Amino acid sequence: MSPELTARPEHKFSFGLWTVGNRGRDPFGEAVRPKIEVADMLRGLADLGVYGVSFHDDDLMTFGAPESQRRAELDAFKKTLDETGLVCSMATTNLFYHPVFKDGAFTSNDPQVRRYAIQKSMRNIDVAAELGAPIYVFWGGREGVESAAAKDTRDALARYAEALDFLAGYVKDKGYDIRFALEPKPNEPRGDIFLPTVGHALGFISTLEHQEMVGLNPEVAHETMSGLSFYQGVAQTLWQGKLFHIDLNDQRIGRFDQDFRFGSEGIKDHFFLVRLLENSGYAGVKHFDAHAYRTEDVEGVWDFARGCIRNYLALAEKAREFDSDPRVAAAMSYTGVPQLAEPSVGPYSTEAAAGLMDEQFDVDSLASRGFGIEKLDQLVVDHILGIA
Numbered sequence: 001m002s003p004e005l006t007a008r009p010e011h012k013f014s015f016g017l018w019t020v021g022n023r024g025r026d027p028f029g030e031a032v033r034p035k036i037e038v039a040d041m042l043r044g045l046a047d048l049g050v051y052g053v054s055f056h057d058d059d060l061m062t063f064g065a066p067e068s069q070r071r072a073e074l075d076a077f078k079k080t081l082d083e084t085g086l087v088c089s090m091a092t093t094n095l096f097y098h099p100v101f102k103d104g105a106f107t108s109n110d111p112q113v114r115r116y117a118i119q120k121s122m123r124n125i126d127v128a129a130e131l132g133a134p135i136y137v138f139w140g141g142r143e144g145v146e147s148a149a150a151k152d153t154r155d156a157l158a159r160y161a162e163a164l165d166f167l168a169g170y171v172k173d174k175g176y177d178i179r180f181a182l183e184p185k186p187n188e189p190r191g192d193i194f195l196p197t198v199g200h201a202l203g204f205i206s207t208l209e210h211q212e213m214v215g216l217n218p219e220v221a222h223e224t225m226s227g228l229s230f231y232q233g234v235a236q237t238l239w240q241g242k243l244f245h246i247d248l249n250d251q252r253i254g255r256f257d258q259d260f261r262f263g264s265e266g267i268k269d270h271f272f273l274v275r276l277l278e279n280s281g282y283a284g285v286k287h288f289d290a291h292a293y294r295t296e297d298v299e300g301v302w303d304f305a306r307g308c309i310r311n312y313l314a315l316a317e318k319a320r321e322f323d324s325d326p327r328v329a330a331a332m333s334y335t336g337v338p339q340l341a342e343p344s345v346g347p348y349s350t351e352a353a354a355g356l357m358d359e360q361f362d363v364d365s366l367a368s369r370g371f372g373i374e375k376l377d378q379l380v381v382d383h384i385l386g387i388a
Helices: 038-047 067-084 111-131 153-174 198-205 220-225 230-239 267-280 298-324 326-335 350-358 363-367 373-385
Strands: 013-016 052-056 087-092 135-139 179-183 214-216 286-288
Touching: 013 087, 013 298, 038 052, 038 067, 038 298, 067 111, 087 111, 111 135, 111 153, 153 179, 153 198, 179 198, 198 214, 198 230, 220 230, 230 267, 267 298, 267 373, 286 298, 298 373, 326 373
Parallel strands: 013 052, 013 286, 052 087, 087 135, 135 179, 179 214
Antiparallel strands: none
């Protein structure tokens, strides 16, 4: 691997324990590779130059085990973090795997399940705080329906908001330096999931009591599944100051959640995404929420992880080349890209409105203008292909 395509901690790349730990199970087949122990995952990631690691509570500590065993598992994790220099960059709660959550967690029709889900989250928020994780993600994989008759969505969203408000209050009461990030997804495993897209989640956040501490963790696959542009979703999230975390992987439109290696499918889309992240001042981690193909053995898992890193860094380099190309600057100027940053009318005033109403426009002349986007877009493709 070229030195420039090798991760360094300052790149802030991270992986979840469930990503490199994925054993290749799917709905039609059992595991195809052996379990990688948590300590070996951390050492392998550190060897790749990775910055951080994330976890679900049940990835790290055995569900239902005595507190002494869970404490020992957590202490072993902390010890290996110290040895490797990795940081805990994000934590989350598994509110989807156990059968108790089959009708939802925060939005289950059973009040006792809802209370248990909030308690389970509180317990792992304590762990996240102990580990110094700055972000806590909420993916509502079971928060949804197969039959619309089964839940009143308005009530479900009220319970969802109640849970997040309560947990935010808990974080504030404890004095933890943690922010929340919602992870939208349209479907799978539920037929329809509440907060299915970036737009839904952004609108939902505006209803929360502590909305200043709640942002988004958008994922490539989740927006792409529904045929939406992930780039556009991330751009709006940045514009609204709500990009707290990001999940990078790859996906084909309209398929099940594939979680492919980042950069393995939508190269052009990822070019614009990486360029946006690199140019926006985003300082958070770049989290690879993906897994190796089911065809792979353990060695293939580390090939997958290296590939995610390599593809991101290669696209970042392509983006820098693109932005420094004078032909690109000229094409953007012709297209009017810089002009979009200029105010159209400025703040409202009676005088400004009167002046606008008096203005004369040559509509036919405006309509005859070409924008030169074909030339600009071909320059994008040329740079990606290395023929610029």
